[in-house]
Amino acid sequence: MKKKTIDINTHERILTSAKKIFYLKGLDGARMQEIADEANINKAMLHYYFRNKEALFDAVFAEATGNILPQVSELLNAEMPLLEKISYFTDKYITILSENPLIPAFIIKEMNNNPERFFKIFNEKIRLKPAVFIKQIKSAVRNGIIKPVDPLQLFLNMISLCIFPFLARPMIMNVFGMNDDDFRKFLNKRKKEIPVFIINSIKI
Amino acid sequence: MKKKTIDINTHERILTSAKKIFYLKGLDGARMQEIADEANINKAMLHYYFRNKEALFDAVFAEATGNILPQVSELLNAEMPLLEKISYFTDKYITILSENPLIPAFIIKEMNNNPERFFKIFNEKIRLKPAVFIKQIKSAVRNGIIKPVDPLQLFLNMISLCIFPFLARPMIMNVFGMNDDDFRKFLNKRKKEIPVFIINSIKI
DNA sequence: GTCTATATTCCGATAGAC
DNA sequence: GTCTATCGGAATATAGAC
Known part of the structure; x- marks a missing residue:
């Protein structure tokens, strides 16, 4: 060999x-x-x-974004009724994040550190398009399936509720005295509670 | 002179x-x-x-945390009924963050980069204590004022919904084509919508 | 393709004049 | 207290042998 x-x-x-x-x-x-x-x-x-440190970083960054964002797009564009989709999205999204728990903080950090580089790569290759999902929310409002809500706000509520625990993980574990296993259980519980929380809020 | x-x-x-x-x-x-x-x-x-770069950083860090966290503690421990407090907290919290829009990303970054240093300072001086607020939620559930919810999850929902826009600001502006003024308006709208969203979900 | 040794650049820190 | 000049270490990057 x-x-x-x-x-x-x-x-x-x-x-x-x-x-x-x-x-x-x-x-x-x-x-x-x-x-x-x-x-x-x-x-x-x-x-x-x-070639150099930056090229190595770009490769890592491309994998981080290129791996996760398409999966999220796919979830968002899945064809199913809105309320069902909210549960589906939350569950799958937290699962994906659990498998890549460090990526959210990584993305937030690099995006804020150097927005130019970030969006150069982001806008060229990846491109997250929530337009279809936003339209679906509008349509659900129009058809009286859910209360009148601002689609953008509802979309961001979903994302916020899912991602934040991964960003604040050290703080949450510290303030509430959790160990790794406690946190894992907490996430599993959250996976079930977020859709209930959202749907309770918007259902008619 | x-x-x-x-x-x-x-x-x-x-x-x-x-x-x-x-x-x-x-x-x-x-x-x-x-x-x-x-x-x-x-x-x-x-x-x-x-003395050196670290000392300068420590001074900055102390101001960032020492300025914001006590204000948050105060909001959480204000004496008023739960539902009213949720509106009060959301409004004031987003106002505080709007005045210090870069601090959330800064805290998240440094906390994840170097948890040891972070919690050494954090646990000594600052200490965030949501215990009183958590108890208030429990009490509200017991007294039938709100639906039975996990207090920890509800607390984190509140925090997530308020902080996340500040962390993801560049992404939000990029994906939805906002300028600074658009984003400011978006935040003002959010200030009003978050409490509605939460209260709709938990009220009986 | 892999390694050792070395060049190069950058940056935090200090010395010392004013 | 403020400045210029410089040191010294650390980190990226390259040269060159194998």
């Missing part, structure tokens, strides 16, 4: 390590040495596979 | 500039040079007034 056969694995290992470090510390806080250590390779290899 | 008379102003000017830079870029992303430029002074002065 020649060393050359390792390259794809190395490439993958670097990306995996880079994700871990960048997600936790951000572009500015991450150290190339730390990423190399985490991947059990030499620092020079990072530059061999990815 | 001697130069010596300027020192308090300089101290203040440094803090103001440091806040601006640290809020936007975080501890890691901020440059001492940038803070000095912003304050129109020399880099060496930063070290004269504040």
